[in-house]
Amino acid sequence: MTTYAPGQDSAAATTATGSLTRSADAVRSASKRAYLHHVDLIRATTFSLVIFVHCLTQTTDEFTSLPVNTTSLLLHFTRNTFFALTGFVLMYQNYEKTDFRATEFWRRRIKLVIFPYIIWSAVYWLVQKVWAQGRIAEVVSNPVHSLGEFAGLVGWGLSGFQMYFLFVMLQVYLLFPLVLFLVRATARHHGLLLAAALGVQVAITAAITYWQPPAPISDYWWHHYATFVPYQFFILYGAVAAVHRDAIARWLEGKGWWLFGALLVTGTIAAGTYLTGVWFRGQPVHDNDSAFYPYLLPFLVVAIACLYAAAAHWATHWRDFTPRFARAVSYASNRSFSVFLAHVLVLFFILKPQSGGQAWILETFGQPWGTIVAYVGTIGGSLLLVEILRRLPGSSYLTGRPRLPLPGRTS
Template structure:
């Protein structure tokens, strides 16, 4: 009877276990993406330091370096497409609304917060408007609270400042933080990603055609941006829209879907031929981009940086190849060398974890490193140290200062919206404590004192 009951209970438990929803299988962590992320952010910070500490307009060398490092911004979007597709492609439980709620806030809040900070520090403060607007706002609030004036009488100067800030936010101008357009575009990418995911689903088996169509569209976009400018300024702010980066988003997304085949090609028996082909392609496309750049220089009266735009059609083959090369090197490290380089692996993990926060604050840190000047070429550091030492020191100081600032922000409330990462606990303060007496010593002491108390005060007589 007992055995039958136990069998029924066991069967019922098994049935309940089978009916219960199974936890989602967590996809494996791709460590090589950390190396891509850390490398890309480091290069972005470098080019920003380089252009702020040199004559970026008239220097051919700086313009050439900037031309090739334009691949970093496109690497960002290829990496984003790869990561999002790796996480969500093929998932039956994907929800557009849940995706938007979870993802958009991670870039929208930092975008608004840091655009406001850069606007205050790099625009209002140098112009002397920050203190004036602060006083006007304080007087307005005090007057409204005390009744000496009406809340309806809002200061006109602050109204103009808020409109200017709204213009910066609405067009991805960054308010003096020239890199904030990236977050503005990322919001658009997150809004459009469900459509990208749908396209990947309905074009299964035809992803090469999808990528080819995106590439042809990219050529048309870059030709339009480069050769059709109805005004002297980018009136439609193309750099702050997803349009010039659409191909790279699909580039990363398609690579994520076919990552197993790509991994086999890079690490398989034909790896050396794949590697050699990529090296030849990188040299060839870089040479083509450089020759085209030199030709533009020879046929233009404009300064060199005008010929080194990020959307030159002749640069496109190099961008595609450079992204593939960086991905290949990172994948080889992750698959073959990571286990044999534990210290470097820890460094890469740390750098990747802090990279987004460092990206957010590095322009602010660089601004103070260079003495809060409109252009760092005239900063004391750059005038004192010979080049390229001055740029190298400025880069090092910017990196260290940015990491220290991020470490501080990571421990503040709201860290998720200040650095893109969850808050870290504050280090605990440990006060020295008196060590209690060892049990053996206490017991020995008690035995000794007890025996002494029981001993007679005088020796027994013989």
């Protein structure tokens, strides 16, 4: 990495002060890592697909529909992409930092998640579990019990069905200094590190899928999805990829068809195994633990690699020729976390009006148009809500992103 060494002569105090200021600015500028535009495309694509899955499952009968559950099974790769991308970005930003300090890292990073997590957990609890269920009088009359209920939900990321992700992210941030130490300590043996993590991942997914925990721990066992444990391999997968990103970019060149073929093969194995289990072994159509099936692992690894390769190819070869798309990607990536926070609330109100015993939007448009309209409305409504929230005081607490200037004003 290029460094800056000031060579000005400090003959006068004022000149020295100006030189030191310019030098410090130069050091900060030079120490910044190059911006990775393909990360923006990965982030925007992943969040868009997650919102689609949520709209699909909320507008269909996910408990009995085989096509819906097969689609959801394959789109579980988005969940793991989140954690691989987090490991990638954090390692890219910090691997070569000689002055990395855990306390400073925690101070900067955790506040961007913990305040939105608590605020939005309260929003979802009040809207979906209090107001929508007609429990306002109950909550007001017994505030101590109500606060205990809310604390229990926050303790496992259960206020909104997407809030567990932020709960896991907090754990990842807390553990990242250990991950950084591990990746640095095994610098010459990253292949072995990933192999060991993959072995642990297979054991974890097998335990989740096939092991019946004893009664004393069964009440806690089902919260496994809200811990970092089932995602440890993908965090390291992204972290190691960040260290070897240049070699990976060279290796990926010209292998698009090979990757596509691997995606088809592993996807067929995953979907085929699931369908065989339903048709011939009495496996339930819907399983809350489907994201952790061991036979899904090869597809998850390949799907993440394919998305990374496609995004990197666009950023390297096509981004300069698609300026409008590039601006849209940048815009979507910048607001993706905020939209993720808000989209379940928007979807809730889209589906709230009822007609004929179901959501008005489904009664009116039918399927598949009801799902499509709900998806487009959720994306549009979430972006509109985020644009408002991003311009309010305390935007970083509400959205995890800095406040934007009001129209007609500069920042």
